[in-house]
Amino acid sequence: MKIDLSGKTAVISASSAGIGLAIATGLAAAGAEVVINGRKQDAVDRAIERIRQDVSGARVRGVARDLGGREGCDAFVEAIPAADILVNNLGFFGPGDILGTDDDEWQRYFEVNVMSGVRLTRAYLQGMIERKWGRVIFISSESGLSIPGDMLAYGFSKTSQLSIARGVAKFAAGTGVTVNSVLPGPTLSDGIREMLNERAQATGKPVEQILDEFVLETRGSSIIRRSTSTEEVANMVVYASSMQASATTGAALRVDGGIVDSIS
Template sequence: MQIDLSGKTAVISGSTSGIGLAIATGIAMAGADTVINGRNQRTVDEAVETIRGNASGAKVRGVAADLGSRAGCESFVKTVPDADIVVNNLGFYGPSDIFATGDDEWERYFQINVMSGVRITRAYLRGMMERRWGRVVFVSSESGLNIPADMLAYGFSKTAQLSIARGIAKYAAGSGVTVNSVLPGPTLTDGVREMLKETAQKENKTIEQAADEFVIGHRATSIIRRAASPEEVANMVVYICSPQASATTGAALRVDGGVVDTIG
């Protein structure tokens, strides 16, 4: 399958590292004019150079803006007024059970993980519908279905993304615009590597071994029995953004290694 996104402009939020950077790289390699995003200009510039190094001739630029705020979204859209592809990847996670999570932290999860995608999608959706072609992807998580008790606010935010994506897909029915969610499972991102670094050193193991043991110990339903790579998640996203995926919309597509124990 040859995926060609030439002539399309793609926006990927939160794309200076991890899954977002892998998605941006894959989309750029498919020929799209790719706009990456992060809050810090230095990390944005570094990510742009990383993509150019991995994808010769890539059309890629970066815009520094805090998309977890209304002002940041407005600033970003002024700089990038139109897009054919939107990947809502921005998000954060951390331990937060019902007693450990205060009101301000709930609001932070809502603004960054949920409202960033709402605002950016709203900014570009009308143009997509008028042109009769577009792709919107929300990067959710298996935690949106398999709610972790010790990451409650994160799980809530990822479930909210699924609802929003499905509703927007219905709104855009028949327009040529598809809207989907992708649900990664445990993924060996830079953040996860850093989290496991101390454990790996103490137990004289590689970070990959520590990650696999984490998956087996804490996500026992995993079928692949290991953490996925950011590129494995990105492969699904790039496909969903392609012309070949025109009949897939309103879907929650799992790249979770089988963690969610359902045949649905």
């Protein structure tokens, strides 16, 4: 299968590092013009340079805006008024149970993880419908299905993305626009690496080993028995963005290594 996205413009939120950068690199390799986003210009510039090094002839540009609020989203859309592919990747995670998460933190999860995708989808969807082609993808998580009691607000935000994606897919029925969610499991992203670095230094173990051990300890249903790479997540997103995925919409596409113990 050859995926060719030449002539398509792809916007990937929070794509200066981690899963977002891997997705942007994969889409650029498939021929799309990619728009990198991050909060800081220097991080965006580094990501652009890295993609150009990894993908010969890559068409890539960047817009530094904080998409965790309405003002940043509006400014981003003003700079990039149209897109054929939208990957709602922005999100953050952290510990917090029902007793340890205050109102402000709940609101922050909602604004950043949920409303950023709502706002960008609302901005770009009409143009996709008018052009009779488009792809909208929400990067959710296996935690949106297997809600962690110690990361409750995060799990809530990821479940919300699943609901929104399914509803938008129904809204866009018959238009040539598909809307899907992608659900990674524990993934060795830059954020995870930074979070585990202190433990790696204390134990003398590689970060990769620590994350794999975490998967085995806390996600015993994992079938691959290891963490996921950012490239593995990106591969699913590139496929869902392709012409070949035209009959895949309203779906929750799992890249969780089999953690969610369900056949549906």
